[in-house]
Amino acid sequence: EVVLTQSPGTLSLSPGERATLSCRASQSVSSSYLAWYQQKPGQAPRLLIYAASSRATGIPDRFSGSGSGTDFTLTISRLEPEDFAVYYCQQYGSAPLTFGGGTKVEIK
């Protein structure tokens, strides 16, 4: 099983600042099959990034993903008020599919 470790657990930032979220895998994620999701309280997750760096339909270009192998990063270039939420990474290179524990981006 591929274990995903996200850091930091909580990120306290102000609107307009840059957010950098990390997702580290316990073994190489095949074919960069890694996705990022945003989840707000009481809502279903929303796909942001798939295949490590491809933006999903309708996702603003302030969201970008990078990385390969075992180290992946989600960057939000300038935080908007609606971006404060919990973010999860997910690998789908091999079953069982696994999610990271999440990073909460909160308003400083």
Place this chain on the structure above:
Amino acid sequence: EVQLVESGGNLVQPGESLRLSCAASGFSFSSYAMSWGRQAPGKGLEWVSSISDSGSGTYYADSVKGRFTISRDNFRNTLYLQMNSLRAEDTAVYYCAKRQGSGRSYGSFDYWGQGALVTVSS
């Protein structure tokens, strides 16, 4: 517009069974693999099970293998999760989700339902 609507969530006692349904619309249901995920109260996301577009391939998390069964009806555009021998640790909001893109039997998920709450308690 893609819509996924779960139903069947309920309060059940340990050891009982429950079947969740997910009605899909707005896309060619039979062309996409589908999955179930869950989220325990205040916790993170957990993948539960996936099924190929034809239904011939199924995959399960170890935590539910042998107790849960995923299936689909491509004529009724509906995904199912039969849950037997339920435990307190199965308490969660259960989401159905559509695979982003076609091909493999599992992947990332570009559409999610609103979730169905399953509570297992005596």
